[in-house]
Amino acid sequence: MEKTVVVAVDAMGGDNAPEAILAGVAEALAEIPALHVKLCGLPEVVEPFAAEHERCDAVACSQVIAMDEHPAQAFKTKPDSSIVVGCKLVKDGEADAFYSAGSTGACFTAGTMVIRRLKGVARPALCTNVPCPTRPVVMCDVGANADCKPEYLVQFATMATLYAELLMGVKNPKVQLLNIGEEETKGSTFAQEAHALLKQEVPNFAGNCEGRDILAGTCDVVVTDGFTGNVALKTIEGVGSMLFAEIKKLFMASAKTKMAAAVLKPGFTELKDSVDPDTFGAAPVLGLKGPVFIGHGSSSPRAVKSSLALAVRSVESDLTGKIADALVAAAEADSSREADKA
Amino acid sequence: MEKTVVVAVDAMGGDNAPEAILAGVAEALAEIPALHVKLCGLPEVVEPFAAEHERCDAVACSQVIAMDEHPAQAFKTKPDSSIVVGCKLVKDGEADAFYSAGSTGACFTAGTMVIRRLKGVARPALCTNVPCPTRPVVMCDVGANADCKPEYLVQFATMATLYAELLMGVKNPKVQLLNIGEEETKGSTFAQEAHALLKQEVPNFAGNCEGRDILAGTCDVVVTDGFTGNVALKTIEGVGSMLFAEIKKLFMASAKTKMAAAVLKPGFTELKDSVDPDTFGAAPVLGLKGPVFIGHGSSSPRAVKSSLALAVRSVESDLTGKIADALVAAAEADSSREADKA
Numbered sequence: 001m002e003k004t005v006v007v008a009v010d011a012m013g014g015d016n017a018p019e020a021i022l023a024g025v026a027e028a029l030a031e032i033p034a035l036h037v038k039l040c041g042l043p044e045v046v047e048p049f050a051a052e053h054e055r056c057d058a059v060a061c062s063q064v065i066a067m068d069e070h071p072a073q074a075f076k077t078k079p080d081s082s083i084v085v086g087c088k089l090v091k092d093g094e095a096d097a098f099y100s101a102g103s104t105g106a107c108f109t110a111g112t113m114v115i116r117r118l119k120g121v122a123r124p125a126l127c128t129n130v131p132c133p134t135r136p137v138v139m140c141d142v143g144a145n146a147d148c149k150p151e152y153l154v155q156f157a158t159m160a161t162l163y164a165e166l167l168m169g170v171k172n173p174k175v176q177l178l179n180i181g182e183e184e185t186k187g188s189t190f191a192q193e194a195h196a197l198l199k200q201e202v203p204n205f206a207g208n209c210e211g212r213d214i215l216a217g218t219c220d221v222v223v224t225d226g227f228t229g230n231v232a233l234k235t236i237e238g239v240g241s242m243l244f245a246e247i248k249k250l251f252m253a254s255a256k257t258k259m260a261a262a263v264l265k266p267g268f269t270e271l272k273d274s275v276d277p278d279t280f281g282a283a284p285v286l287g288l289k290g291p292v293f294i295g296h297g298s299s300s301p302r303a304v305k306s307s308l309a310l311a312v313r314s315v316e317s318d319l320t321g322k323i324a325d326a327l328v329a330a331a332e333a334d335s336s337r338e339a340d341k342a
Numbered sequence: 343m344e345k346t347v348v349v350a351v352d353a354m355g356g357d358n359a360p361e362a363i364l365a366g367v368a369e370a371l372a373e374i375p376a377l378h379v380k381l382c383g384l385p386e387v388v389e390p391f392a393a394e395h396e397r398c399d400a401v402a403c404s405q406v407i408a409m410d411e412h413p414a415q416a417f418k419t420k421p422d423s424s425i426v427v428g429c430k431l432v433k434d435g436e437a438d439a440f441y442s443a444g445s446t447g448a449c450f451t452a453g454t455m456v457i458r459r460l461k462g463v464a465r466p467a468l469c470t471n472v473p474c475p476t477r478p479v480v481m482c483d484v485g486a487n488a489d490c491k492p493e494y495l496v497q498f499a500t501m502a503t504l505y506a507e508l509l510m511g512v513k514n515p516k517v518q519l520l521n522i523g524e525e526e527t528k529g530s531t532f533a534q535e536a537h538a539l540l541k542q543e544v545p546n547f548a549g550n551c552e553g554r555d556i557l558a559g560t561c562d563v564v565v566t567d568g569f570t571g572n573v574a575l576k577t578i579e580g581v582g583s584m585l586f587a588e589i590k591k592l593f594m595a596s597a598k599t600k601m602a603a604a605v606l607k608p609g610f611t612e613l614k615d616s617v618d619p620d621t622f623g624a625a626p627v628l629g630l631k632g633p634v635f636i637g638h639g640s641s642s643p644r645a646v647k648s649s650l651a652l653a654v655r656s657v658e659s660d661l662t663g664k665i666a667d668a669l670v671a672a673a674e675a676d677s678s679r680e681a682d683k684a
Binding site for chain 2: 237247
């Protein structure tokens with residue numbers, strides 16, 4: 001028999017909550033036999049749903065954190081919110097992972113403050129699957145740390161490599177630094193320093209990549225500061241939405257184009273899905289003592305289901321334990337290098 | 343009779359030089375009666391062409407700067423290269439503008455060292471038209487200054503506003519800061535400081551925009567540091583190329599899809615062109631005493647022609663003079679603010 005994986009789910013988070021969340025949870029429960037859900041939210045939302053579904057417990061909360069609240073403030077003033085309660089379940093060992101499509105900042109803050117960082121982690125980071133149609137591409141950090149020190153990126157590389165291997169099935173992933181030129185002398189002072197450190201400390205570091213490479217089919221793991229990563233990720237989403245909107249106009253232009261579009265539609269739907277953040281589910285916060293997955297605010301039921309599948313796989317593959325081991329090993333290698341120097 | 347505009351053209355720059363450059367110059371000469379070209383390059387390239395074309399003089403140079411040479415080094419060791427000679431023609435008043443599809447770094451260095459900065463300009467910046475199908479969008483800096491101070495962005499805003507108005511025909515352009523959230527408290531320390539300064543000193547500043555907004559039809563002028571701007575611009579190009587390559591695969595999948603694609607092809611070609619950097623021509627370096635336009639390395643003859651048209655319009659509209667006036671006015675406003683404080 002498969003081991004049960006308990007995921008605490010924020011029923012209240014996201015633009016389409018609670019309807020989209022509940023629909024996604026229902027789909028996930030039906031498809032993933034190992035999944036057990038602790039559904040956190042207002043009692044009138046979570047209790048009737050839990051009563052109607054097996055392997056789902058209601059965890060009544062009296063507060064909800066809105067998408068636009070200040071994360072640190074919301075964390076302080078709303079200890080009985082679905083986000084904070086969900087993180088507490090992970091901290092107390094009552095859940096194996098937490099998932100929310102709510103405020104990224106609030107989830108990140110609650111995860112860091114309640115579940116806490118793994119030993120040796122300088123900064124937890126938000127990692128994501130970039131919507132690439134041809135292969136898995138992982139980018140880290142995509143917004144948790146707007147200001148980074150070069151050494152953070154070494155840890156991002158270690159953590160995101162394990163994520164790519166264990167959850168995305170990438171064999172021997174290579175790490176690249178998002179920069180504005182191929183040569184190591186290119187880029188900002190920060191990028192040059194990060195390049196030098198990555199080269200020294202990350203065995204699978206393969207040099208710089210540029211914005212145009214992210215989706216070109218040559219990247220596995222892209223590391224960057226959270227500011228640049230967030231701009232790049234949102235730019236990718238923006239270009240995709242804009243182009244598909246323009247293509248829709250072309251399709252609808254006349255009776256003739258509509259007929260032609262009908263022939264091409266299955267292929268286009270597949271392509272559109274392949275660059276849709278919904279397909280990939282949520283972005284994990286890497287570096288915490290328990291897995292936290294944060295979904296897109298606009299998550300559909302399908303996105304919720306993919307996210308829960310990802311959360312279950314991260315627990316089953318012991319991503320957290322393997323990250324902890326890798327960081328210990330990296331710290332040991334680092335101190336033996338220091339000792340050699342001394 | 344129209345006033346003649348003399349553009350110094352680097353015949354040797356770009357991946358497709360000199361053929362694509364010469365073909366583009368020929369087209370431009372045929373279409374732009376005001377244009378007079380001083381064609382800089384190896385004598386065997388420029389002399390036969392000049393002999394066959396009216397309003398074109400050959401300027402023989404003995405050196406060529408390759409795309410991958412170190413800019414500062416190349417500038418020092420190749421004083422008789424087509425890039426350095428072209429900039430000298432502008433400095434000496436023998437040309438009104440310089441255009442090259444060669445090394446961006448070398449053109450920027452030569453422009454800054456030979457033509458020199460306008461009085462009061464902290465850092466010249468590379469400005470570009472973002473390939474947006476629905477409207478003109480201008481982004482600055484897109485790579486000249488990987489490390490920026492917040493105050494540079496105030497000048498980028500002033501200069502890029504004039505570029506958008508005079509050359510792109512945008513009426514009352516508003517300026518936005520590329521950031522990772524809408525609120526002024528969002529982003530890196532740098533972005534927060536830049537926001538505060540822009541708000542204080544730039545009358546047409548309209549707050550932050552995010553990566554997904556750049557092509558969404560809501561931006562006129564986007565200011566950012568050169569690192570972030572370069573990543574965003576190349577990401578846009580990368581997503582566009584990737585999606586059009588995938589669409590081509592869909593079109594070619596079967597006899598049926600090929601027939602459907604034939605119906606849709608004119609619309610798709612137009613859309614693809616509208617996001618093609620070639621359509622927009624070159625990116626100007628803003629803040630120099632004379633206009634320098636740098637084309638994409640892969641510039642086609644069409645791109646060369648568009649770039650030369652842009653260079654002519656920038657001279658005719660006196661972009662340089664208007665930027666100089668605006669910077670003097672901004673400096674005066676600034677010192678009167680300082681005086682008020684004292």
